[in-house]
Amino acid sequence: MNVNEYSGVMVFAEHNDGLLEKVSLELVGKGREIAKKLDVKLSAVVLGYNSENIADELATYDVDEVIYANSEELKDYRTEPFTQVLCDIINEKKPEVFFVGATYMGRDLAPRIAARLETGLTADCTALDIDEKRNLLMTRPAFGGNLMATIICENNRPQMSTVRPGVFSKAEKKDSETPVTVIEPALKSEDMKTKVIEIVKCAKECVDISEAKVIVACGRGIGCKENIGKAKELADVLGGTLGASRAVVDNKWIDKEFQVGQTGKTVKPNLYVACGISGAIQHMAGMQDSDYIIAINKDKSAPIMKMADLAIVGDLNKVLPEMVKQIKELG
Amino acid sequence: MNIIVCIKQVPDTTEVKIDPVKGTLIRNGVPSIINPDDMNALEEALRIKDNHGAKVTVITMGPPQAENALREALAMGADEAVLITDRAFAGADTLATSRVLAAAVKKFEYDIVFAGRQAIDGDTAQVGPEMAEHLGIPQITYVQKVEVENDGLKVEKALEKGYMVMKTDTPVLLTAIKELNEPRYMSANLIFEAFNKEIQIWDAGKLSLSSDLLGLKGSPTQVRKSVTKELKGKGEVIDMSPKESAEYAVNKLKEKLIV
Amino acid sequence: MDFGLTREQEMIKKMVREFAQNEVKPLAAEIDETEEFPWENVKKMARYGLMGIPFPTKYGGAGGDYLSYILAVEELSKVCATTGVILSAHTSLCCGCIYENGNEDQKMKYLVPLNKGELVGAFALTEPNAGTDASGQQTVAVKDGDEYILNGSKIFITNGATADVFIVFAMTDRSKGVRGITAFIVEKGTKGFSVGKVEEKLGIRASSTAELIFEDCRIPEENLLGAEGKGFGIAMKTLDGGRIGIAAQALGIAEGALEESARYMKERKQFGKPIARNQGMQWMIADMDTKVEAARGLVYKAVWMKANGYRYSMDAARAKLYAAEVAMEITTKAIQIFGGYGYTKEYPVERMFRDAKITEIYEGTSQVQKMVIAAGVLS
Numbered sequence A: 001m002n003v004n005e006y007s008g009v010m011v012f013a014e015h016n017d018g019l020l021e022k023v024s025l026e027l028v029g030k031g032r033e034i035a036k037k038l039d040v041k042l043s044a045v046v047l048g049y050n051s052e053n054i055a056d057e058l059a060t061y062d063v064d065e066v067i068y069a070n071s072e073e074l075k076d077y078r079t080e081p082f083t084q085v086l087c088d089i090i091n092e093k094k095p096e097v098f099f100v101g102a103t104y105m106g107r108d109l110a111p112r113i114a115a116r117l118e119t120g121l122t123a124d125c126t127a128l129d130i131d132e133k134r135n136l137l138m139t140r141p142a143f144g145g146n147l148m149a150t151i152i153c154e155n156n157r158p159q160m161s162t163v164r165p166g167v168f169s170k171a172e173k174k175d176s177e178t179p180v181t182v183i184e185p186a187l188k189s190e191d192m193k194t195k196v197i198e199i200v201k202c203a204k205e206c207v208d209i210s211e212a213k214v215i216v217a218c219g220r221g222i223g224c225k226e227n228i229g230k231a232k233e234l235a236d237v238l239g240g241t242l243g244a245s246r247a248v249v250d251n252k253w254i255d256k257e258f259q260v261g262q263t264g265k266t267v268k269p270n271l272y273v274a275c276g277i278s279g280a281i282q283h284m285a286g287m288q289d290s291d292y293i294i295a296i297n298k299d300k301s302a303p304i305m306k307m308a309d310l311a312i313v314g315d316l317n318k319v320l321p322e323m324v325k326q327i328k329e330l331g
Numbered sequence B: 001m002n003i004i005v006c007i008k009q010v011p012d013t014t015e016v017k018i019d020p021v022k023g024t025l026i027r028n029g030v031p032s033i034i035n036p037d038d039m040n041a042l043e044e045a046l047r048i049k050d051n052h053g054a055k056v057t058v059i060t061m062g063p064p065q066a067e068n069a070l071r072e073a074l075a076m077g078a079d080e081a082v083l084i085t086d087r088a089f090a091g092a093d094t095l096a097t098s099r100v101l102a103a104a105v106k107k108f109e110y111d112i113v114f115a116g117r118q119a120i121d122g123d124t125a126q127v128g129p130e131m132a133e134h135l136g137i138p139q140i141t142y143v144q145k146v147e148v149e150n151d152g153l154k155v156e157k158a159l160e161k162g163y164m165v166m167k168t169d170t171p172v173l174l175t176a177i178k179e180l181n182e183p184r185y186m187s188a189n190l191i192f193e194a195f196n197k198e199i200q201i202w203d204a205g206k207l208s209l210s211s212d213l214l215g216l217k218g219s220p221t222q223v224r225k226s227v228t229k230e231l232k233g234k235g236e237v238i239d240m241s242p243k244e245s246a247e248y249a250v251n252k253l254k255e256k257l258i259v
Numbered sequence C: 001m002d003f004g005l006t007r008e009q010e011m012i013k014k015m016v017r018e019f020a021q022n023e024v025k026p027l028a029a030e031i032d033e034t035e036e037f038p039w040e041n042v043k044k045m046a047r048y049g050l051m052g053i054p055f056p057t058k059y060g061g062a063g064g065d066y067l068s069y070i071l072a073v074e075e076l077s078k079v080c081a082t083t084g085v086i087l088s089a090h091t092s093l094c095c096g097c098i099y100e101n102g103n104e105d106q107k108m109k110y111l112v113p114l115n116k117g118e119l120v121g122a123f124a125l126t127e128p129n130a131g132t133d134a135s136g137q138q139t140v141a142v143k144d145g146d147e148y149i150l151n152g153s154k155i156f157i158t159n160g161a162t163a164d165v166f167i168v169f170a171m172t173d174r175s176k177g178v179r180g181i182t183a184f185i186v187e188k189g190t191k192g193f194s195v196g197k198v199e200e201k202l203g204i205r206a207s208s209t210a211e212l213i214f215e216d217c218r219i220p221e222e223n224l225l226g227a228e229g230k231g232f233g234i235a236m237k238t239l240d241g242g243r244i245g246i247a248a249q250a251l252g253i254a255e256g257a258l259e260e261s262a263r264y265m266k267e268r269k270q271f272g273k274p275i276a277r278n279q280g281m282q283w284m285i286a287d288m289d290t291k292v293e294a295a296r297g298l299v300y301k302a303v304w305m306k307a308n309g310y311r312y313s314m315d316a317a318r319a320k321l322y323a324a325e326v327a328m329e330i331t332t333k334a335i336q337i338f339g340g341y342g343y344t345k346e347y348p349v350e351r352m353f354r355d356a357k358i359t360e361i362y363e364g365t366s367q368v369q370k371m372v373i374a375a376g377v378l379s
Helices: A022-038 A052-058 A079-093 A104-116 A225-237 A246-250 A281-287 A303-307 A316-329 B036-052 B064-076 B094-105 B127-135 B188-194 B242-255 C007-034 C039-047 C066-079 C081-101 C104-115 C174-180 C231-267 C279-307 C313-343 C349-360 C366-378
Strands: A009-012 A042-048 A065-070 A097-101 A127-130 A136-142 A147-152 A159-163 A180-183 A194-200 A214-218 A241-244 A271-275 A292-297 A310-313 B002-006 B009-011 B032-034 B055-061 B080-084 B112-116 B139-149 B152-159 B162-168 B172-176 B200-202 B222-228 B236-238 C121-124 C140-144 C147-158 C165-171 C181-187 C193-198 C209-220
Touching (some): A009 A022, A009 A079, A022 A042, A022 A097, A022 A159, A042 A052, A042 A079, A052 A065, A065 A079, A079 B127, A104 A159, A104 B094, A104 B127, A104 B139, A214 A225, A225 A241, A225 A271, A241 A246, A281 A303, A292 A303, A292 B242, A303 A310, A310 B242, A316 B242, B002 B036, B002 B094, B009 B064, B032 B036, B032 B064, B036 B064, B036 B139, B036 B172, B055 B064, B055 B094, B064 B080, B064 B188, B064 C007, B094 B127, B127 B139, B127 B172, B139 B162, B152 B172, B236 B242, C007 C039, C007 C066, C007 C081, C007 C349, C039 C081, C066 C081, C066 C231, C066 C279, C081 C104, C081 C121, C081 C147, C081 C165, C081 C181, C147 C181, C147 C193, C165 C209, C165 C231, C174 C181, C181 C209, C231 C313, C231 C349, C279 C313, C313 C366
Parallel strands (some): A009 A042, A042 A065, A065 A180, A097 A159, A214 A241, A214 A271, A271 A292, A310 B236, B002 B055, B002 B112, B055 B080, B080 B200, B112 B172, B139 B172
Antiparallel strands (some): A127 A136, A136 A147, A194 B162, B139 B152, B152 B162, C140 C147, C165 C181, C193 C209
């Protein structure tokens, strides 16, 4: 491939249940920043069936072009039809940079596209920039989160990155109208080797802790399932939600929706209170960019105590109720 | 049925610590394990073998010591093992790695290729889907349940909130997550057989791949630089009575307008 | 002299350690409290081929070597001495006895399911009046046609209330004294065979320790093990092997207590620093560690002697004598290190302390071991 033939920044805009995913808007925001540095156009792509409203909403944000591919085969996410349509669009438009959200969908789709196009893909980027040679600099955590590696893809296009939700800020809306190009890709259902039989949503109210502004998280040091109630009380008075380390989830003391960390969620709340969490690097990778971190632990030398803004050496069973009491007294 | 399971031997990153003086990772003495998601893939393959009959072949691309991981897989019940090793593979990114693994898989008759969703050292979750692309077969990732039916597989694919029930033909590539199953231990009798089995060793030549598709040369992505993450600036450490600690903390929260 | 483990032995050790951590350790305190036999875990051990490690696959065993089996007893005992002795009594005393002395039919009928863990085994020698003096057997077996009729009782039988297959020793010819003792295989549920009192004990509390009662219990002559009059020799030889298992149990208990102590010393702070920084504590842990290693040396040497076909009675005696002593000392010191906390049930060391004592008593008291050693030295 000739690197020089490629120009522009393109974002894959994921949507579910009739709503644009937050991460897609974050990528549009970052995409605009990168496009400015490269002095190129920013486009966004939506795939779906009768989802023009999604494309229209995307068009109200600061993007230069919105492409909407409409087909019944694109109604629910499946790897093959999505990969085919996006590869066709990429081969036609030749963007030099292509961003995908690091969601379940994105992590299934992006590598398939990268392999089909024989190009480089960097997953879970936490920072994106441009170097003097117009290469995309993709920075991501490695080795459980304590090495930050900056990756480049010099000779292949597009340079692909996936980014987790909550890493970048949302795009700005703009006043002017963006043109929406609608295409109807020809997809044959016989070519699609997988079929979706049904989609089952969470039975109970699904928590998305990555949106929370305050998280009170429990680690193994919480001791038992019952003590989580103390953390919940603090979360409640602060208007926040619970979180958990992998150990607590594996013990089945709490659902996996609450898991923070490498194989859980990445969060960036205003306040993160880590109760009885030692601070394994996999956990810290998921919350280290929180604005203010309080850690409560009996062990002063636990890793999390070194990275917390406020490290309280003490028994969480006593400190948590005290904090709840005092906050309530504030009225 | 023929199932190929792809495993990776990784350092147990939960045991990796940072040298407080040098700020570098201490990798010495960190035990090597079979990547956890791969264990779920292997376990599911073994369950299918137990319930429906199947031949389970385990493959890995790695340095010579990855042989130990294969022996453990045999001791869990895998039938055969192949070690794919060659200096030429060094420096491979996920695309180059997936090419090698796909080339190896192509040498077998297979119905299912099973891999773990992601490795705890690389954490990309890319190799599985990229392999599926090279093999030209469908993929289902984040698999939390598999049922073998007469005309294919019924698979539950996890979503952020809930899951999707899918039907697929074979051959297919599946990537496993920890919710799929509880992996079994090695069995004593299989441990004593494991070292008697011959593990095939394949190098680049055996896979007939052009050298510019391998290793660093065959990798579109390269590491420009790698930096140990700077720990946040030192915070405050307090060691007081619960009441005093709580007071201090609540005052901080007041300052930050969180309460 | 190679002090290393083979790859298979490393793998068995790894597997049993993981099993012990994930399955056995979480239940150890609870079963000590409830005295409930850990059936779930015994079934899992059977599933993973752990109930017949050192026996050939032809007899349902795992086809492993003797050291691998001993390593398994050791690893289990580190977290739960009860589970360790369940395995040791079953494997060394029952399976081992049939393997060494049984005919093909008996091996196929009993050894195969025992090795697969489908059946649990026990060894019944001890009687109310025949402990250290095992020769004073009062249980009798009288031949009647093609059957033997057993009358008498046994006490303190490990796996007594939970086993399916028992090696029972009885007097067939009192006039011949020790040479009149014969070994039999008795199945649970045989008419006239019942389980009596189940003992409540100081330690290894979830291990079933029971009285067996024989009242005109008829067993087929095919169940005679070995030959008439050979029973005492069979018992002594079997106990020699069992001794190594108990030595491994004691070693495991000591190691478990040592590990817990070292971890605690690093966490517990007094006077502003971890107690591990105190030289007195460091010297204590150094002594404990050295003794554990010395015990390990004796245990593995006994294993080596047996596995390589040498006479090993003295080595087994030394190993059990010393390892039991070390288990007592290390567990006592462990409680000391934990201080007040060690005396409570919140921490495992008080259980390890209680568990350790039995290793100085069963399968030959420490005094018996000294008799064996002295006899060897002075011969």
